[in-house]
Amino acid sequence: MTDGEKYLMDVHGYVVIEQALTSEEVAAANEAIDAHADEITIRPNDLAHASDTLKGTTGRGDLGGMLTWDKPHCDPFRQMMVHPRLTPYLEEMLGTGFRLEGLGIITMDEGAEGFWFHEGGEPFDRSRGYLYRNGRMYSGMTNMAVQLTDVGPEDGGFACLPGSHRANFPCPDDIRLYEAAQSRFAQIPAKAGDAILFVECLMHGTLPWRATHQRRSVIMRYNNGVTAEGVMGTWTPPPWLDELTDDQRAVISQPHYRREDKGSDLYKPRD
Numbered sequence: 484m485t486d487g488e489k490y491l492m493d494v495h496g497y498v499v500i501e502q503a504l505t506s507e508e509v510a511a512a513n514e515a516i517d518a519h520a521d522e523i524t525i526r527p528n529d530l531a532h533a534s535d536t537l538k539g540t541t542g543r544g545d546l547g548g549m550l551t552w553d554k555p556h557c558d559p560f561r562q563m564m565v566h567p568r569l570t571p572y573l574e575e576m577l578g579t580g581f582r583l584e585g586l587g588i589i590t591m592d593e594g595a596e597g598f599w600f601h602e603g604g605e606p607f608d609r610s611r612g613y614l615y616r617n618g619r620m621y622s623g624m625t626n627m628a629v630q631l632t633d634v635g636p637e638d639g640g641f642a643c644l645p646g647s648h649r650a651n652f653p654c655p656d657d658i659r660l661y662e663a664a665q666s667r668f669a670q671i672p673a674k675a676g677d678a679i680l681f682v683e684c685l686m687h688g689t690l691p692w693r694a695t696h697q698r699r700s701v702i703m704r705y706n707n708g709v710t711a712e713g714v715m716g717t718w719t720p721p722p723w724l725d726e727l728t729d730d731q732r733a734v735i736s737q738p739h740y741r742r743e744d745k746g747s748d749l750y751k752p753r754d
């Protein structure tokens with residue numbers, strides 16, 4: 484992570500990683516989604532929270548289970564979860580031993596509704612907080628949103644209120660519903676293959692999708708090694724664990740304090 488990226492991440496709560504995936508990697512992920520397109524669930528227009536500015540004519544599409552898909556369709560997502568272009572950013576935010584807590588694909592067709600703006604720095608939530616201490620950033624839940632189709636400036640899609648991860652006052656409802664202060668929000672144009680790194684405590688949501696092509700975004704949710712939202716004290720290894728590389732196994736581990744003894748470089752202490 485460059486000094487410029489660290490500065491922007493600290494100030495805004497997000498940063499765009501351009502060309503994180505190659506065009507071949509994007510194509511492989513899109514082919515896998517095409518093969519599972521009949522599993523996309525269209526939501527019942529439940530995300531706009533009755534906001535007039537976020538409503539749409541259809542719901543958002545959700546697709547999951549990619550790590551369990553038959554080969555070769557699982558491979559692009561298993562590779563993406565510990566991708567060499569993305570891992571250094573996650574280690575900077577979450578430290579060594581970061582964990583994947585979940586991942587899913589968002590699809591939006593023309594007219595799909597937006598998502599009200601949720602999260603934000605207030606109230607503080609220890610599972611998804613943001614702090615600067617000891618000369619570095621510390622975060623709880625931290626997300627990578629990998630774009631698999633282009634997002635133009637007028638298309639809609641992911642948006643956020645920059646800096647809201649540091650909020651101290653509660654956010655008024657009309658701002659959360661995108662009915663006030665609209666010009667202060669940032670919609671993030673991106674190319675297929677770009678990734679948006681953002682802390683979950685950044686107030687974020689979605690603008691209605693205006694483009695004629697389908698939006699496709701892979702959201703991967705990570706946390707630091709000691710924090711878990713996804714397990715309740717027990718952990719059952721998935722049946723396909725042996726198919727994974729050391730690094731892939733490391734990120735779907737159960738929570739742990741420090742495990743430098745494991746084979747993966749992800750557990751080696753940083754300089």
Ligand SMILES: O=C(O)CCC(=O)C(=O)O
Nearest residue numbers: 589640641687688689700
């Ligand atoms: O549309 C997006 O990328 C934002 C999605 C989101 O905030 C969520 O699924 O929690």
